[in-house]
Amino acid sequence: MKEQDPVVFVIDDDRMIRDGLRSLIQAVGLRVEIFTCAQDFLIATLPNAPACLVLDIRMPGLSGLELQVKLSDAGVQIPIIFITGHGDIPMSVRAMKGGAHEFLTKPVRGQDLLDAVHKAITHDRELRKDRTELSDIRARFKSLTPRENEVLDLVVAGLLNKQIAAELGTSELTVKTHRLHVMEKTGAESLAHLVRMTERLRTSSLLK
Protein backbone atom coordinates (compact mmCIF):
# COMPACT_ATOMS: atom_id res chain seq x y z
CA MET A 1 0.00 0.00 0.00
CA LYS A 2 1.50 3.25 -1.11
CA GLU A 3 1.80 6.03 1.44
CA GLN A 4 -0.38 9.08 0.71
CA ASP A 5 0.30 12.78 1.24
CA PRO A 6 0.40 13.99 4.85
CA VAL A 7 -2.92 14.90 6.46
CA VAL A 8 -3.69 17.27 9.31
CA PHE A 9 -6.82 16.48 11.29
CA VAL A 10 -8.47 19.40 13.04
CA ILE A 11 -11.13 18.83 15.68
CA ASP A 12 -12.80 21.91 17.11
CA ASP A 13 -16.40 22.57 18.06
CA ASP A 14 -16.14 26.24 17.12
CA ARG A 15 -16.94 26.69 13.45
CA MET A 16 -15.00 29.93 13.04
CA ILE A 17 -11.83 28.55 14.61
CA ARG A 18 -12.19 25.32 12.66
CA ASP A 19 -12.50 27.20 9.38
CA GLY A 20 -9.59 29.45 10.29
CA LEU A 21 -7.29 26.55 11.10
CA ARG A 22 -8.36 24.66 8.00
CA SER A 23 -7.70 27.68 5.83
CA LEU A 24 -4.36 28.39 7.50
CA ILE A 25 -3.08 24.84 7.05
CA GLN A 26 -4.39 24.57 3.49
CA ALA A 27 -2.64 27.81 2.64
CA VAL A 28 0.72 26.15 3.21
CA GLY A 29 -0.32 23.32 0.92
CA LEU A 30 -1.17 20.62 3.47
CA ARG A 31 -4.20 18.37 3.31
CA VAL A 32 -6.71 19.09 6.08
CA GLU A 33 -9.64 17.09 7.34
CA ILE A 34 -11.93 18.74 9.85
CA PHE A 35 -14.20 17.21 12.45
CA THR A 36 -16.71 19.01 14.63
CA CYS A 37 -16.41 16.59 17.53
CA ALA A 38 -14.17 13.90 18.92
CA GLN A 39 -16.73 11.12 18.37
CA ASP A 40 -16.73 11.74 14.61
CA PHE A 41 -12.97 11.36 14.52
CA LEU A 42 -13.09 8.08 16.45
CA ILE A 43 -15.35 6.44 13.91
CA ALA A 44 -13.51 7.84 10.87
CA THR A 45 -11.17 5.64 8.81
CA LEU A 46 -7.69 7.07 8.96
CA PRO A 47 -5.76 7.18 5.71
CA ASN A 48 -2.43 5.49 5.26
CA ALA A 49 -0.47 8.71 5.53
CA PRO A 50 1.70 10.62 7.96
CA ALA A 51 -0.67 12.73 9.98
CA CYS A 52 -1.15 14.80 13.06
CA LEU A 53 -4.14 15.88 15.11
CA VAL A 54 -4.89 19.46 16.13
CA LEU A 55 -7.25 19.20 19.08
CA ASP A 56 -9.00 21.69 21.33
CA ILE A 57 -8.51 20.37 24.84
CA ARG A 58 -11.90 21.60 25.92
CA MET A 59 -14.92 20.51 23.93
CA PRO A 60 -18.47 19.56 24.75
CA GLY A 61 -19.17 15.84 24.63
CA LEU A 62 -15.98 13.82 24.37
CA SER A 63 -13.21 16.17 25.46
CA GLY A 64 -9.75 16.36 23.90
CA LEU A 65 -8.25 14.54 26.85
CA GLU A 66 -10.77 11.73 26.65
CA LEU A 67 -10.10 11.34 22.95
CA GLN A 68 -6.38 11.09 23.68
CA VAL A 69 -7.03 8.26 26.14
CA LYS A 70 -9.38 6.46 23.74
CA LEU A 71 -6.93 6.68 20.85
CA SER A 72 -4.11 5.38 22.99
CA ASP A 73 -6.32 2.51 24.24
CA ALA A 74 -7.19 1.65 20.65
CA GLY A 75 -3.49 1.62 19.76
CA VAL A 76 -3.83 4.53 17.36
CA GLN A 77 -0.52 6.38 17.36
CA ILE A 78 -0.88 9.90 16.05
CA PRO A 79 0.94 12.99 17.31
CA ILE A 80 -1.52 15.33 19.01
CA ILE A 81 -1.12 19.08 19.11
CA PHE A 82 -3.30 20.36 21.92
CA ILE A 83 -4.76 23.84 21.89
CA THR A 84 -5.53 25.01 25.41
CA GLY A 85 -7.06 28.09 26.89
CA HIS A 86 -5.28 30.06 29.57
CA GLY A 87 -5.63 28.63 33.03
CA ASP A 88 -6.06 25.07 31.79
CA ILE A 89 -2.90 24.01 33.63
CA PRO A 90 -4.32 20.85 35.27
CA MET A 91 -5.67 19.76 31.91
CA SER A 92 -2.38 20.51 30.20
CA VAL A 93 -0.54 18.40 32.74
CA ARG A 94 -2.86 15.50 32.12
CA ALA A 95 -2.45 15.85 28.37
CA MET A 96 1.32 15.99 28.71
CA LYS A 97 1.31 12.80 30.80
CA GLY A 98 -0.80 11.21 28.10
CA GLY A 99 1.99 11.91 25.62
CA ALA A 100 0.83 15.05 23.87
CA HIS A 101 3.17 16.11 21.12
CA GLU A 102 2.82 19.85 21.52
CA PHE A 103 0.87 22.50 23.43
CA LEU A 104 -0.27 25.78 22.06
CA THR A 105 -2.24 28.31 24.03
CA LYS A 106 -5.23 29.97 22.56
CA PRO A 107 -5.23 32.27 20.64
CA VAL A 108 -2.62 30.38 18.65
CA ARG A 109 -0.02 32.19 16.55
CA GLY A 110 -0.33 30.87 13.02
CA GLN A 111 3.37 30.30 12.55
CA ASP A 112 3.62 28.40 15.84
CA LEU A 113 0.84 26.12 14.77
CA LEU A 114 2.35 25.50 11.33
CA ASP A 115 5.75 24.81 12.87
CA ALA A 116 4.17 22.39 15.31
CA VAL A 117 2.23 20.71 12.50
CA HIS A 118 5.34 20.28 10.35
CA LYS A 119 7.31 18.89 13.25
CA ALA A 120 4.51 16.53 14.19
CA ILE A 121 4.18 15.26 10.63
CA THR A 122 7.92 14.70 10.31
CA HIS A 123 7.82 12.90 13.63
CA ASP A 124 4.88 10.79 12.51
CA ARG A 125 6.58 9.99 9.23
CA GLU A 126 9.58 8.68 11.14
CA LEU A 127 7.39 6.78 13.52
CA ARG A 128 5.51 5.23 10.63
CA LYS A 129 8.77 4.30 8.91
CA ASP A 130 9.93 2.82 12.17
CA ARG A 131 6.71 0.92 12.61
CA THR A 132 6.83 -0.39 9.03
CA GLU A 133 10.38 -1.54 9.50
CA LEU A 134 9.56 -3.14 12.78
CA SER A 135 6.60 -5.00 11.38
CA ASP A 136 8.77 -6.14 8.46
CA ILE A 137 11.35 -7.42 10.89
CA ARG A 138 8.69 -9.05 13.00
CA ALA A 139 7.19 -10.77 9.96
CA ARG A 140 10.59 -12.07 8.91
CA PHE A 141 11.45 -13.29 12.42
CA LYS A 142 8.06 -15.01 12.65
CA SER A 143 9.07 -17.39 9.87
CA LEU A 144 11.86 -18.87 12.03
CA THR A 145 11.37 -22.43 13.31
CA PRO A 146 11.63 -23.05 17.06
CA ARG A 147 15.05 -24.61 16.60
CA GLU A 148 16.23 -21.61 14.55
CA ASN A 149 14.93 -19.33 17.30
CA GLU A 150 16.99 -21.19 19.87
CA VAL A 151 20.05 -20.84 17.68
CA LEU A 152 19.29 -17.13 17.17
CA ASP A 153 19.07 -16.53 20.92
CA LEU A 154 22.43 -18.09 21.49
CA VAL A 155 24.07 -16.37 18.51
CA VAL A 156 22.85 -13.01 19.72
CA ALA A 157 24.08 -13.86 23.20
CA GLY A 158 27.52 -13.99 21.63
CA LEU A 159 28.21 -17.74 21.72
CA LEU A 160 30.43 -19.38 19.13
CA ASN A 161 29.02 -22.12 16.87
CA LYS A 162 30.91 -24.73 18.86
CA GLN A 163 29.45 -23.50 22.14
CA ILE A 164 25.98 -23.41 20.63
CA ALA A 165 26.31 -26.94 19.39
CA ALA A 166 27.34 -28.05 22.85
CA GLU A 167 24.54 -26.14 24.42
CA LEU A 168 21.92 -27.63 22.12
CA GLY A 169 23.53 -31.06 22.05
CA THR A 170 23.96 -31.12 18.30
CA SER A 171 26.73 -30.96 15.73
CA GLU A 172 28.51 -27.76 14.78
CA LEU A 173 27.53 -28.37 11.15
CA THR A 174 23.84 -28.45 12.05
CA VAL A 175 24.26 -25.19 13.97
CA LYS A 176 25.96 -23.62 10.96
CA THR A 177 23.05 -24.68 8.72
CA HIS A 178 20.48 -23.23 11.17
CA ARG A 179 22.50 -20.08 11.47
CA LEU A 180 22.60 -19.66 7.71
CA HIS A 181 18.82 -20.10 7.53
CA VAL A 182 18.36 -17.51 10.26
CA MET A 183 20.52 -15.00 8.38
CA GLU A 184 18.64 -15.66 5.12
CA LYS A 185 15.15 -15.56 6.61
CA THR A 186 15.73 -12.38 8.63
CA GLY A 187 17.60 -10.69 5.79
CA ALA A 188 20.47 -9.87 8.08
CA GLU A 189 23.50 -8.57 6.24
CA SER A 190 25.88 -9.22 9.07
CA LEU A 191 25.97 -10.56 12.59
CA ALA A 192 25.83 -6.98 13.87
CA HIS A 193 22.70 -6.32 11.78
CA LEU A 194 21.05 -9.45 13.15
CA VAL A 195 21.83 -8.38 16.70
CA ARG A 196 20.45 -4.88 16.08
CA MET A 197 17.23 -6.24 14.61
CA THR A 198 16.76 -8.69 17.46
CA GLU A 199 17.36 -6.01 20.06
CA ARG A 200 14.86 -3.71 18.36
CA LEU A 201 12.27 -6.41 18.29
CA ARG A 202 12.82 -7.23 21.93
CA THR A 203 12.69 -3.60 23.03
CA SER A 204 9.45 -3.07 21.15
CA SER A 205 7.86 -6.16 22.64
CA LEU A 206 9.05 -5.07 26.06
CA LEU A 207 7.43 -1.70 25.48
CA LYS A 208 4.24 -3.34 24.39
Added chain:
Amino acid sequence: MQSHSAPSLPLVYSYGLAVVFVALALLTSLALEHSFGNPFWFIFSVAVILSTWFGRSGAGWFAVVCSGLSVVYFFTPPLRSFAMKSSDIPYFLTFVGCEVGVTQLISWRRRAEDSLQRAHDELEVRVAERTAELKNAHNAILQHMAEQKRIEESLQVTRTELARVARITTIGELTASIAHEVNQPLAAVAANADACVAWLSRAHPDLVEARAAAERAAQGATGASEVIARIRSLITKTTPEKSAIQINQIIEQTVALAAAQASVNNVTIELELSPDLPHVFGDSIQLQQVVINLLMNGIDAIISTTDRLRTVAIRSKFQNGSQILISVQDSGIGVNPEVMNRLFEPFFTTRSNGMGMGLSISRSIIEAHGGRLWAESDGSTGSIFYFTLPSELAV
Protein backbone atom coordinates in the same frame (compact mmCIF):
# COMPACT_ATOMS: atom_id res chain seq x y z
CA MET B 1 -61.95 85.77 57.64
CA GLN B 2 -64.33 88.62 57.02
CA SER B 3 -67.36 88.75 59.26
CA HIS B 4 -70.79 89.49 57.84
CA SER B 5 -72.40 90.59 61.10
CA ALA B 6 -73.66 94.20 61.13
CA PRO B 7 -71.18 96.30 62.99
CA SER B 8 -72.43 97.17 66.45
CA LEU B 9 -71.92 100.88 66.34
CA PRO B 10 -70.48 102.59 69.40
CA LEU B 11 -73.20 104.05 71.61
CA VAL B 12 -72.50 107.65 70.54
CA TYR B 13 -72.87 106.80 66.87
CA SER B 14 -76.04 104.77 67.29
CA TYR B 15 -77.69 107.51 69.30
CA GLY B 16 -76.35 110.13 66.90
CA LEU B 17 -77.80 108.08 64.08
CA ALA B 18 -81.18 108.14 65.86
CA VAL B 19 -80.96 111.91 66.17
CA VAL B 20 -80.11 112.25 62.48
CA PHE B 21 -83.00 110.00 61.39
CA VAL B 22 -85.46 111.79 63.65
CA ALA B 23 -84.18 115.17 62.45
CA LEU B 24 -84.60 114.07 58.82
CA ALA B 25 -88.10 112.77 59.60
CA LEU B 26 -88.89 116.07 61.31
CA LEU B 27 -87.69 118.13 58.38
CA THR B 28 -89.54 115.94 55.91
CA SER B 29 -92.74 116.09 58.00
CA LEU B 30 -92.49 119.86 58.39
CA ALA B 31 -91.91 120.28 54.67
CA LEU B 32 -94.79 117.98 53.72
CA GLU B 33 -97.13 119.60 56.28
CA HIS B 34 -96.19 123.01 54.97
CA SER B 35 -96.97 121.94 51.42
CA PHE B 36 -100.06 119.83 51.97
CA GLY B 37 -101.43 120.86 55.36
CA ASN B 38 -101.86 117.30 56.69
CA PRO B 39 -99.84 116.07 59.67
CA PHE B 40 -97.20 113.59 58.40
CA TRP B 41 -96.27 112.13 61.80
CA PHE B 42 -95.90 108.57 60.43
CA ILE B 43 -92.66 109.69 58.76
CA PHE B 44 -91.21 109.41 62.32
CA SER B 45 -92.05 105.68 62.21
CA VAL B 46 -89.55 105.40 59.39
CA ALA B 47 -86.93 107.17 61.58
CA VAL B 48 -87.72 104.81 64.48
CA ILE B 49 -87.51 101.75 62.20
CA LEU B 50 -84.19 102.83 60.71
CA SER B 51 -82.75 103.83 64.12
CA THR B 52 -83.76 100.49 65.69
CA TRP B 53 -82.45 98.56 62.71
CA PHE B 54 -79.10 100.24 62.47
CA GLY B 55 -78.62 101.40 66.10
CA ARG B 56 -80.30 98.49 67.97
CA SER B 57 -83.05 98.83 70.59
CA GLY B 58 -81.35 101.59 72.69
CA ALA B 59 -81.21 103.88 69.66
CA GLY B 60 -84.81 102.79 68.85
CA TRP B 61 -86.05 103.84 72.24
CA PHE B 62 -84.12 107.09 71.94
CA ALA B 63 -85.66 107.69 68.50
CA VAL B 64 -89.13 107.05 69.99
CA VAL B 65 -88.44 109.62 72.72
CA CYS B 66 -87.02 112.16 70.24
CA SER B 67 -89.94 111.60 67.87
CA GLY B 68 -92.42 112.06 70.73
CA LEU B 69 -90.73 115.28 71.82
CA SER B 70 -90.56 116.55 68.22
CA VAL B 71 -94.27 115.82 67.67
CA VAL B 72 -95.21 117.52 70.93
CA TYR B 73 -93.01 120.50 70.14
CA PHE B 74 -93.70 120.99 66.43
CA PHE B 75 -97.04 119.45 65.60
CA THR B 76 -99.42 119.52 68.59
CA PRO B 77 -100.99 122.85 69.38
CA PRO B 78 -99.81 124.97 70.90
CA LEU B 79 -97.00 124.82 68.38
CA ARG B 80 -93.37 125.47 69.38
CA SER B 81 -94.08 124.30 72.91
CA PHE B 82 -93.98 121.06 74.90
CA ALA B 83 -97.46 121.72 76.15
CA MET B 84 -100.35 119.73 74.69
CA LYS B 85 -104.06 120.05 74.58
CA SER B 86 -105.70 117.34 76.64
CA SER B 87 -107.86 116.39 73.62
CA ASP B 88 -104.71 115.51 71.65
CA ILE B 89 -103.28 113.26 74.36
CA PRO B 90 -105.03 109.98 73.26
CA TYR B 91 -103.98 110.65 69.66
CA PHE B 92 -100.42 111.32 70.79
CA LEU B 93 -100.31 108.24 73.05
CA THR B 94 -101.55 106.08 70.18
CA PHE B 95 -98.72 107.49 68.10
CA VAL B 96 -96.19 106.75 70.87
CA GLY B 97 -97.70 103.25 71.35
CA CYS B 98 -97.33 102.54 67.63
CA GLU B 99 -93.77 103.77 67.70
CA VAL B 100 -92.99 101.58 70.73
CA GLY B 101 -94.62 98.62 68.97
CA VAL B 102 -92.58 99.30 65.85
CA THR B 103 -89.33 99.59 67.77
CA GLN B 104 -90.06 96.35 69.70
CA LEU B 105 -90.95 94.52 66.52
CA ILE B 106 -87.90 95.76 64.65
CA SER B 107 -85.51 95.17 67.55
CA TRP B 108 -86.90 91.63 67.95
CA ARG B 109 -86.44 91.05 64.23
CA ARG B 110 -83.00 92.61 64.41
CA ARG B 111 -82.00 90.32 67.31
CA ALA B 112 -83.17 87.29 65.41
CA GLU B 113 -81.22 88.49 62.41
CA ASP B 114 -78.16 89.11 64.58
CA SER B 115 -78.25 85.74 66.26
CA LEU B 116 -78.70 84.11 62.87
CA GLN B 117 -75.74 86.10 61.66
CA ARG B 118 -73.75 85.06 64.72
CA ALA B 119 -74.65 81.43 64.25
CA HIS B 120 -73.67 81.77 60.63
CA ASP B 121 -70.40 83.44 61.59
CA GLU B 122 -69.66 80.79 64.17
CA LEU B 123 -70.31 78.13 61.61
CA GLU B 124 -68.01 79.90 59.22
CA VAL B 125 -65.30 79.99 61.85
CA ARG B 126 -65.78 76.35 62.71
CA VAL B 127 -65.69 75.38 59.08
CA ALA B 128 -62.54 77.41 58.66
CA GLU B 129 -60.99 75.76 61.69
CA ARG B 130 -61.97 72.27 60.55
CA THR B 131 -60.70 73.05 57.07
CA ALA B 132 -57.39 74.16 58.51
CA GLU B 133 -57.21 70.98 60.60
CA LEU B 134 -57.93 68.83 57.59
CA LYS B 135 -55.39 70.71 55.58
CA ASN B 136 -52.78 70.09 58.25
CA ALA B 137 -53.67 66.44 58.40
CA HIS B 138 -53.49 66.28 54.62
CA ASN B 139 -50.08 67.90 54.63
CA ALA B 140 -48.91 65.47 57.28
CA ILE B 141 -50.11 62.56 55.16
CA LEU B 142 -48.41 64.01 52.08
CA GLN B 143 -45.21 64.40 54.04
CA HIS B 144 -45.52 60.86 55.34
CA MET B 145 -46.11 59.58 51.85
CA ALA B 146 -43.11 61.48 50.53
CA GLU B 147 -41.04 59.99 53.33
CA GLN B 148 -42.38 56.53 52.53
CA LYS B 149 -41.60 57.03 48.88
CA ARG B 150 -38.10 58.19 49.69
CA ILE B 151 -37.52 55.14 51.88
CA GLU B 152 -38.88 52.88 49.17
CA GLU B 153 -36.63 54.53 46.61
CA SER B 154 -33.60 54.14 48.78
CA LEU B 155 -34.61 50.53 49.41
CA GLN B 156 -34.92 50.05 45.66
CA VAL B 157 -31.49 51.57 45.14
CA THR B 158 -30.03 49.29 47.80
CA ARG B 159 -31.74 46.28 46.28
CA THR B 160 -30.49 47.16 42.80
CA GLU B 161 -26.99 47.68 44.12
CA LEU B 162 -27.10 44.40 46.02
CA ALA B 163 -28.25 42.61 42.90
CA ARG B 164 -25.39 44.18 40.99
CA VAL B 165 -22.87 43.11 43.62
CA ALA B 166 -24.30 39.61 43.44
CA ARG B 167 -23.92 39.72 39.65
CA ILE B 168 -20.32 40.79 39.98
CA THR B 169 -19.73 37.97 42.45
CA THR B 170 -21.29 35.55 40.00
CA ILE B 171 -19.12 36.94 37.25
CA GLY B 172 -16.14 36.42 39.52
CA GLU B 173 -17.09 32.78 39.84
CA LEU B 174 -17.48 32.61 36.09
CA THR B 175 -14.14 34.17 35.23
CA ALA B 176 -12.71 31.04 33.66
CA SER B 177 -15.84 30.52 31.68
CA ILE B 178 -15.92 34.10 30.51
CA ALA B 179 -12.23 34.10 29.62
CA HIS B 180 -12.97 31.10 27.42
CA GLU B 181 -15.98 32.87 25.95
CA VAL B 182 -13.89 35.88 24.96
CA ASN B 183 -10.87 33.86 23.96
CA GLN B 184 -12.84 31.72 21.57
CA PRO B 185 -13.72 34.46 19.06
CA LEU B 186 -10.24 35.94 19.50
CA ALA B 187 -8.75 32.58 18.61
CA ALA B 188 -10.92 32.58 15.51
CA VAL B 189 -9.69 36.08 14.64
CA ALA B 190 -6.06 35.04 15.07
CA ALA B 191 -6.39 31.83 13.07
CA ASN B 192 -8.26 33.48 10.23
CA ALA B 193 -5.97 36.51 10.09
CA ASP B 194 -2.95 34.22 9.94
CA ALA B 195 -4.67 32.17 7.25
CA CYS B 196 -5.37 35.33 5.28
CA VAL B 197 -1.70 36.33 5.44
CA ALA B 198 -0.66 32.81 4.47
CA TRP B 199 -2.91 32.80 1.37
CA LEU B 200 -1.55 36.20 0.35
CA SER B 201 2.05 35.12 0.91
CA ARG B 202 1.89 32.26 -1.58
CA ALA B 203 3.78 32.51 -4.84
CA HIS B 204 0.38 32.97 -6.48
CA PRO B 205 -1.75 34.67 -3.84
CA ASP B 206 -5.21 33.14 -3.54
CA LEU B 207 -7.40 36.17 -3.10
CA VAL B 208 -10.64 34.23 -2.81
CA GLU B 209 -9.40 32.22 0.16
CA ALA B 210 -7.68 35.26 1.68
CA ARG B 211 -10.88 37.24 1.44
CA ALA B 212 -12.94 34.46 3.04
CA ALA B 213 -10.44 34.23 5.90
CA ALA B 214 -10.45 38.01 6.42
CA GLU B 215 -14.23 37.98 6.55
CA ARG B 216 -14.20 35.27 9.18
CA ALA B 217 -11.65 37.25 11.18
CA ALA B 218 -13.93 40.27 11.11
CA GLN B 219 -16.86 38.11 12.24
CA GLY B 220 -14.77 36.82 15.11
CA ALA B 221 -13.95 40.34 16.21
CA THR B 222 -17.64 41.20 16.25
CA GLY B 223 -18.29 38.06 18.27
CA ALA B 224 -15.69 39.00 20.86
CA SER B 225 -17.06 42.49 21.28
CA GLU B 226 -20.56 41.07 21.69
CA VAL B 227 -19.42 38.82 24.52
CA ILE B 228 -17.73 41.76 26.20
CA ALA B 229 -20.77 43.94 25.80
CA ARG B 230 -22.88 41.21 27.40
CA ILE B 231 -20.57 40.98 30.40
CA ARG B 232 -20.33 44.74 30.66
CA SER B 233 -24.08 45.01 30.80
CA LEU B 234 -24.10 42.57 33.70
CA ILE B 235 -21.54 44.58 35.64
CA THR B 236 -22.37 48.18 34.93
CA LYS B 237 -24.61 50.11 37.20
CA THR B 238 -28.01 50.38 35.66
CA THR B 239 -31.40 50.98 37.12
CA PRO B 240 -33.85 48.26 36.14
CA GLU B 241 -35.48 48.93 32.80
CA LYS B 242 -38.43 46.88 31.78
CA SER B 243 -39.15 46.08 28.19
CA ALA B 244 -40.79 43.32 26.18
CA ILE B 245 -38.31 40.47 26.07
CA GLN B 246 -38.06 36.90 24.85
CA ILE B 247 -37.19 34.69 27.81
CA ASN B 248 -35.77 31.97 25.56
CA GLN B 249 -33.24 34.45 24.23
CA ILE B 250 -32.25 35.36 27.79
CA ILE B 251 -31.80 31.68 28.63
CA GLU B 252 -29.67 31.05 25.53
CA GLN B 253 -27.41 34.04 26.23
CA THR B 254 -26.96 32.97 29.83
CA VAL B 255 -26.16 29.40 28.89
CA ALA B 256 -23.50 30.71 26.51
CA LEU B 257 -21.83 32.51 29.43
CA ALA B 258 -21.86 29.46 31.67
CA ALA B 259 -21.16 26.84 28.98
CA ALA B 260 -17.46 26.63 29.67
CA GLN B 261 -18.09 26.43 33.41
CA ALA B 262 -20.34 23.47 32.73
CA SER B 263 -17.94 21.76 30.38
CA VAL B 264 -14.99 22.10 32.77
CA ASN B 265 -17.08 20.25 35.32
CA ASN B 266 -18.22 17.79 32.70
CA VAL B 267 -21.82 18.90 33.03
CA THR B 268 -24.12 18.90 30.01
CA ILE B 269 -26.67 21.66 29.71
CA GLU B 270 -29.86 20.58 27.97
CA LEU B 271 -32.33 23.12 26.66
CA GLU B 272 -35.97 22.29 26.02
CA LEU B 273 -37.36 25.68 25.14
CA SER B 274 -40.86 25.88 23.86
CA PRO B 275 -40.86 27.87 20.61
CA ASP B 276 -43.16 30.85 20.01
CA LEU B 277 -43.47 31.89 23.64
CA PRO B 278 -45.17 35.25 24.15
CA HIS B 279 -43.00 38.11 25.33
CA VAL B 280 -42.58 38.90 29.00
CA PHE B 281 -42.30 42.42 30.33
CA GLY B 282 -39.16 42.70 32.41
CA ASP B 283 -35.57 43.72 32.93
CA SER B 284 -33.37 41.49 30.81
CA ILE B 285 -30.27 41.83 32.98
CA GLN B 286 -32.10 40.92 36.16
CA LEU B 287 -33.78 37.94 34.54
CA GLN B 288 -30.43 36.84 33.14
CA GLN B 289 -29.11 37.04 36.69
CA VAL B 290 -31.86 34.73 37.93
CA VAL B 291 -31.19 32.18 35.19
CA ILE B 292 -27.42 32.29 35.72
CA ASN B 293 -27.93 31.86 39.45
CA LEU B 294 -30.12 28.81 39.10
CA LEU B 295 -27.82 27.37 36.45
CA MET B 296 -24.69 27.83 38.57
CA ASN B 297 -26.46 26.32 41.58
CA GLY B 298 -27.39 23.33 39.41
CA ILE B 299 -23.80 22.88 38.25
CA ASP B 300 -22.55 23.22 41.84
CA ALA B 301 -24.97 20.54 43.00
CA ILE B 302 -23.55 18.13 40.42
CA ILE B 303 -19.81 18.81 40.84
CA SER B 304 -19.30 16.48 43.80
CA THR B 305 -21.33 13.59 42.37
CA THR B 306 -19.75 10.67 40.55
CA ASP B 307 -22.49 8.10 40.28
CA ARG B 308 -24.98 9.66 37.91
CA LEU B 309 -25.75 11.59 34.76
CA ARG B 310 -24.34 15.09 34.90
CA THR B 311 -27.00 17.28 33.34
CA VAL B 312 -28.78 20.52 33.98
CA ALA B 313 -31.98 20.82 31.97
CA ILE B 314 -33.59 24.20 31.39
CA ARG B 315 -37.15 24.16 30.11
CA SER B 316 -39.61 26.86 29.24
CA LYS B 317 -43.29 26.61 28.45
CA PHE B 318 -46.44 28.65 28.25
CA GLN B 319 -49.19 27.67 30.67
CA ASN B 320 -52.68 28.66 31.82
CA GLY B 321 -52.84 31.13 28.95
CA SER B 322 -51.25 33.77 31.12
CA GLN B 323 -47.78 32.83 32.30
CA ILE B 324 -44.48 31.35 31.28
CA LEU B 325 -43.00 28.61 33.44
CA ILE B 326 -39.24 28.15 33.45
CA SER B 327 -37.66 25.21 35.22
CA VAL B 328 -34.03 24.43 35.93
CA GLN B 329 -33.51 20.79 36.83
CA ASP B 330 -30.22 19.35 37.96
CA SER B 331 -29.14 15.78 38.55
CA GLY B 332 -27.13 16.80 41.60
CA ILE B 333 -27.15 15.98 45.28
CA GLY B 334 -30.59 17.45 45.94
CA VAL B 335 -31.76 19.58 48.80
CA ASN B 336 -32.88 18.02 52.08
CA PRO B 337 -36.13 19.31 53.63
CA GLU B 338 -34.34 21.11 56.45
CA VAL B 339 -32.26 23.13 54.03
CA MET B 340 -35.23 23.57 51.71
CA ASN B 341 -37.04 25.59 54.39
CA ARG B 342 -34.21 28.06 54.63
CA LEU B 343 -33.15 28.07 50.99
CA PHE B 344 -34.50 31.51 50.18
CA GLU B 345 -33.35 33.24 53.36
CA PRO B 346 -30.75 35.94 52.84
CA PHE B 347 -27.21 34.93 53.78
CA PHE B 348 -28.17 31.27 53.94
CA THR B 349 -25.63 29.18 52.07
CA THR B 350 -24.37 25.63 52.01
CA ARG B 351 -21.22 26.59 50.14
CA SER B 352 -18.07 27.71 51.87
CA ASN B 353 -17.46 30.54 49.41
CA GLY B 354 -21.08 31.50 48.80
CA MET B 355 -22.57 34.81 49.84
CA GLY B 356 -25.98 33.23 50.36
CA MET B 357 -27.75 36.00 48.50
CA GLY B 358 -28.33 34.37 45.12
CA LEU B 359 -31.68 32.73 45.71
CA SER B 360 -32.93 35.49 47.95
CA ILE B 361 -32.16 38.09 45.31
CA SER B 362 -33.52 35.88 42.55
CA ARG B 363 -36.80 35.51 44.39
CA SER B 364 -37.13 39.25 44.96
CA ILE B 365 -36.39 39.86 41.28
CA ILE B 366 -39.02 37.37 40.14
CA GLU B 367 -41.57 38.73 42.61
CA ALA B 368 -40.88 42.25 41.41
CA HIS B 369 -41.76 40.94 37.95
CA GLY B 370 -45.07 39.60 39.24
CA GLY B 371 -43.96 35.98 39.22
CA ARG B 372 -43.09 33.25 41.68
CA LEU B 373 -39.88 31.30 42.37
CA TRP B 374 -39.83 27.99 44.23
CA ALA B 375 -37.93 24.76 44.49
CA GLU B 376 -38.71 21.07 44.64
CA SER B 377 -36.38 18.28 45.59
CA ASP B 378 -36.68 14.71 46.76
CA GLY B 379 -33.49 15.24 48.72
CA SER B 380 -31.22 12.85 46.83
CA THR B 381 -31.59 12.79 43.07
CA GLY B 382 -31.33 16.45 42.26
CA SER B 383 -33.70 19.35 42.47
CA ILE B 384 -35.88 21.48 40.26
CA PHE B 385 -36.19 25.23 40.57
CA TYR B 386 -39.22 26.79 38.97
CA PHE B 387 -40.14 30.34 38.27
CA THR B 388 -43.09 31.92 36.53
CA LEU B 389 -43.40 35.21 34.73
CA PRO B 390 -46.65 36.77 33.58
CA SER B 391 -46.70 36.83 29.79
CA GLU B 392 -47.32 40.07 27.99
CA LEU B 393 -50.68 38.76 26.82
CA ALA B 394 -51.77 38.70 30.46
CA VAL B 395 -50.32 42.06 31.45
